[in-house]
Amino acid sequence: MKTVYMHQVYMGAVSDMKNLEQHYSEMAQKGWLIDKIGLFTHRYRAVEPCKKHFFVDFLPQITAFDYPENEDAQDYRLICKKSGWDFIAANKQFHVFCADIENPVPIPIHTDNSIHAKIYLKACRKYELPFLIYALLMFWVYSPLGKGAELFLSNIYLYMTIGYSLFSIGYLWTLGHVIYWYIRTRKSAKNNLPMPIVNRRLAKLRNKTLLAGAIAFIACTIIGIVLEVIGGMPVVFILIMAMPVSAFGVGLLIRQQIDTKRRTRAGNIGLAVTVIIVMEIFFIGGTVFAITNIPFTLNSDSLGNRPALTLNDVGVTTEPNHSTTSVKGTIAVPVDYAYWESGSGGTVNTQVYRSVSKTLSRWLYEHLAEEFTEQFTRRLDDMNYLQESIVVLSPNEAAIWGAEKGIAFNYANSNAVEVLLWNDKTILRLSAESMNMDVDTVNQAVLNLWGG
Numbered sequence: 160m161k162t163v164y165m166h167q168v169y170m171g172a173v174s175d176m177k178n179l180e181q182h183y184s185e186m187a188q189k190g191w192l193i194d195k196i197g198l199f200t201h202r203y204r205a206v207e208p209c210k211k212h213f214f215v216d217f218l219p220q221i222t223a224f225d226y227p228e229n230e231d232a233q234d235y236r237l238i239c240k241k242s243g244w245d246f247i248a249a250n251k252q253f254h255v256f257c258a259d260i261e262n263p264v265p266i267p268i269h270t271d272n273s274i275h276a277k278i279y280l281k282a283c284r285k286y287e288l289p290f291l292i293y294a295l296l297m298f299w300v301y302s303p304l305g306k307g308a309e310l311f312l313s314n315i316y317l318y319m320t321i322g323y324s325l326f327s328i329g330y331l332w333t334l335g336h337v338i339y340w341y342i343r344t345r346k347s348a349k350n351n352l353p354m355p356i357v358n359r360r361l362a363k364l365r366n367k368t369l370l371a372g373a374i375a376f377i378a379c380t381i382i383g384i385v386l387e388v389i390g391g392m393p394v395v396f397i398l399i400m401a402m403p404v405s406a407f408g409v410g411l412l413i414r415q416q417i418d419t420k421r422r423t424r425a426g427n428i429g430l431a432v433t434v435i436i437v438m439e440i441f442f443i444g445g446t447v448f449a450i451t452n453i454p455f456t457l458n459s460d461s462l463g464n465r466p467a468l469t470l471n472d473v474g475v476t477t478e479p480n481h482s483t484t485s486v487k488g489t490i491a492v493p494v495d496y497a498y499w500e501s502g503s504g505g506t507v508n509t510q511v512y513r514s515v516s517k518t519l520s521r522w523l524y525e526h527l528a529e530e531f532t533e534q535f536t537r538r539l540d541d542m543n544y545l546q547e548s549i550v551v552l553s554p555n556e557a558a559i560w561g562a563e564k565g566i567a568f569n570y571a572n573s574n575a576v577e578v579l580l581w582n583d584k585t586i587l588r589l590s591a592e593s594m595n596m597d598v599d600t601v602n603q604a605v606l607n608l609w610g611g
Contacts, residue, residue, distance in 0.1 A: 162205070165202070165203045166200050166203075168200055169201050170366050170373070172362075172366075173279055173282050173337075174279075174340040174362075175357055175366065176253070178357060178359050180214065183213040183215075183255065187208070187213075190206055190207065191206070192211075196248045196253060196255065209260075211260055212257060212258045212264065213256070213257050214239070214244055214265070219278060221251050224417060224424050224431065225417075225424055226420070226427075227249065227251055232249070243262070244265050245258060252282060272351045273349075276352075280345060283341055291333070291337065298323060298327075302323065307530065308523050308526040312495055313489070314390065315384060317489050318379040318380065319376075322375055322376035322377070325376060326373060326375060326376040327372070328372055329373070332365050333369050343355040409435075409438050412434075413431050462484045465484075465496050465498070466511070466610075467511070468605075468608070470506075472591070472600065473505055473507055473600070474505075474595040475504035475593055475595070478502070479500040479502040480502045481499075482498070482499065482500045484496065484498050484499075490515075491515055492514045492523070493513065494511060494512065494585075495511070496510075496511055504593055505593030508589070510588040511585065512527075513586075517584050520583070520584045523586060524579075524586050527586060527588065528566050532566065536549065549566065550566070551565075551566050552565035552566060552567060559602065560578065560580050560602060562609075564580070574596055575591065575592040576592075577590045578605075582609060585609065
């Protein structure tokens with residue numbers, strides 16, 4: 160007869176492990192016996208409904224670099240066997256035992272509250288707190304927060320922000336719980352008291368919130384990447400972003416090697432270090448190759464009916480030698496495109512951003528204005544311009560360009576215009592340069608852009 164299995168996703172904390180004893184007992188009464196413990200999953204085997212005692216424990220001697228079936232694990236399981244507990248499943252340090260409820264109650268493995276609490280504290284210090292701190296560091300390193308205007312202009316940053324926000328609910332709840340539980344358990348170890356009881360209902364809600372947040376973060380990140388790829392993101396960026404995924408796969412490969420082949424702890428550490436070094440060399444080399452050999456191509460969609468300055472607007476009647484259109488957009492800023500033309504008589508560049516709300520467009524303008532100022536301040540410093548300057552337009556000056564606010568780079572001659580303008584939900588960044596440019600003609604062309 161074919162064995163039937165059922166899988167459950169599980170993301171519990173160390174403090175929740177004792178509650179699993181009751182959970183496994185309830186599952187056995189429903190006809191599902193715990194069969195295998197995975198990193199984030201529990202597998203159950205279909206059996207006749209039965210009543211059993213369960214015992215969950217940690218063996219801190221087994222580290223992430225130890226073969227899980229080593230001598231320490233075998234000796235520990237033998238001790239539990241002699242005490243009346245049958246070994247069911249394990250995942251590294253985490254062990255599950257059971258005993259038939261009809262038989263005499265097995266001898267307790269831990270009779271000293273202080274020692275029992277110290278085992279759980281050690282497991283929390285070695286495996287749980289480092290993971291939570293690592294997640295916090297990854298958030299700090301890869302967080303899209305602080306990206307300025309790109310936070311809403313890039314699908315990746317925008318959806319990662321949404322994902323981080325959803326994940327942080329369960330993460331912060333879990334982190335706070337773990338710290339609070341750790342402090343209480345330390346007091347239990349110090350005073351030889353039983354470990355604090357964790358509310359099962361709250362624990363289930365906390366773990367489901369953390370799991371839902373993790374799934375949401377992964378889904379949002381994938382959505383952001385897919386939208387960027389569809390929008391014409393350069394291939395080099397796709398390759399660079401695929402590297403963390405590859406690193407995760409390499410980590411799983413190392414874990415499989417450690418779990419399936421008996422080696423010494425030093426041997427497994429050496430294996431992991433060697434693979435990581437090779438992986439880093441490969442990634443660094445691949446990144447350098449991608450950056451130096453793969454062109455950073457922009458989206459070549461036609462301009463269509465998108466309003467933009469042309470060379471004709473600045474007095475150049477000849478056909479442009481070069482033109483490029485880049486079309487992007489997010490749910491927050493659905494209109495986001497850039498158009499560039501150049502020819503023997505001059506160049507023009509138009510960038511248009513239109514957000515879903517005036518509040519957001521005002522925020523974007525402030526960040527873009529800051530970037531605008533920094534860019535031209537560096538130009539002034541590098542080129543030692545004496546007559547050029549950056550000017551914040553007065554309300555009347557901005558109104559001449561059809562805007563509520565604006566900032567401009569003031570050239571000493573009238574052959575170039577560089578402005579950033581904001582009006583309602585739309586932001587325009589425009590630059591134009593031509594020997595025969597008429598500023599009034601350019602001004603009229605800009606006024607026409609707002610109507611488009």
